[in-house]
Amino acid sequence: MQSSPQSIEQLMQRAQHIAGLNLAQLAASADWPLPKDLRRDKGWVGQLIEHHLGAQAGSKPEQDFPELGVELKTIPINEQGQPLETTFVCVAPLLNIAGLNWANSNVKNKLSCVLWIPVEGRREIPLGQRRIGSPLLWQPTQQEEKLLQQDWEELMDRIALGEIEQITARHGQVLQLRPKAANGKALTSAIGNRGQQIQTRPRGFYLKKEFTSQILQSYFLV
DNA sequence: CGGTGATCATAA
DNA sequence: TTATGATCACCG
Numbered sequence: 001m002q003s004s005p006q007s008i009e010q011l012m013q014r015a016q017h018i019a020g021l022n023l024a025q026l027a028a029s030a031d032w033p034l035p036k037d038l039r040r041d042k043g044w045v046g047q048l049i050e051h052h053l054g055a056q057a058g059s060k061p062e063q064d065f066p067e068l069g070v071e072l073k074t075i076p077i078n079e080q081g082q083p084l085e086t087t088f089v090c091v092a093p094l095l096n097i098a099g100l101n102w103a104n105s106n107v108k109n110k111l112s113c114v115l116w117i118p119v120e121g122r123r124e125i126p127l128g129q130r131r132i133g134s135p136l137l138w139q140p141t142q143q144e145e146k147l148l149q150q151d152w153e154e155l156m157d158r159i160a161l162g163e164i165e166q167i168t169a170r171h172g173q174v175l176q177l178r179p180k181a182a183n184g185k186a187l188t189s190a191i192g193n194r195g196q197q198i199q200t201r202p203r204g205f206y207l208k209k210e211f212t213s214q215i216l217q218s219y220f221l222v
Numbered sequence: 223c224g225g226t227g228a229t230c231a232t233a234a
Numbered sequence: 235t236t237a238t239g240a241t242c243a244c245c246g
Contacts, residue, residue: 038240038241038242039241039242041239041240041241042239042240042241042242043238043239043240043241044239044240045239045240045241046238046239046240047238047239047240050239060237060238061236061237061238064238074239074240076240076241084241085240085241085242087240088238088239088240090237091236091237121241123241181235181236182235186235186236187235188235188236202235202236
């Protein structure tokens with residue numbers, strides 16, 4: 001696939017069409033080489049799925065399917081269907097955050113509608129043998145959105161107060177803040193504890209595993 | 223042995 | 235450097 005899906009129905013049909021296939025089959029049909037492992041190709045699975053569903057490759061700060069208002073996320077799971085990793089959402093703004101609120105936040109926008117594609121992710125399974133699972137189109141329930149908003153507001157408050165260096169991944173019930181960069185030497189500007197500008201590692205918002213696990217399980221029951 | 227903090231590839 | 239796509243791997 002290479003053309004953009006023209007409707008959510010078409011997107012879902014494509015996603016359902018690749019469910020059950022393994023990554024070797026998917027790579028072959030796209031004529032992509034299969035890496036030995038993901039150590040140096042951490043985004044490979046996500047990009048392969050994007051390719052098959054017709055997402056336009058690029059580094060746009062918006063949804064994968066802007067016309068459909070849908071964000072695509074592949075998520076590695078174990079045999080119980082539970083997530084093996086947290087889910088990256090977006091980079092956290094650390095400066096000029098005065099006018100930001102939940103309603104206009106990048107987190108809310110990204111998570112307003114997500115197409116989750118579970119993929120077997122246990123390292124014991126050779127990459128090519130890992131299978132694609134059934135897609136699920138998710139929109140946060142009121143309760144889920146409330147949790148996300150609470151965490152987002154608390155984290156952003158602390159960032160605004162210059163407490164970025166005190167925030168760890170343990171903060172937040174469903175959303176956490178962790179480094180997101182090429183390495184520990186990458187720096188960006190943020191607010192220091194006396195209101196001054198400081199340099200710190202870029203941070204990203206991530207969904208905790210327990211939260212995404214509930215999402216996957218709730219759809220499994222349907 | 224699970225999570226947190228660190229890291230990898232690539233485009234613009 | 236910041237954005238996209240995430241998983242790696244060390245430490246408690």
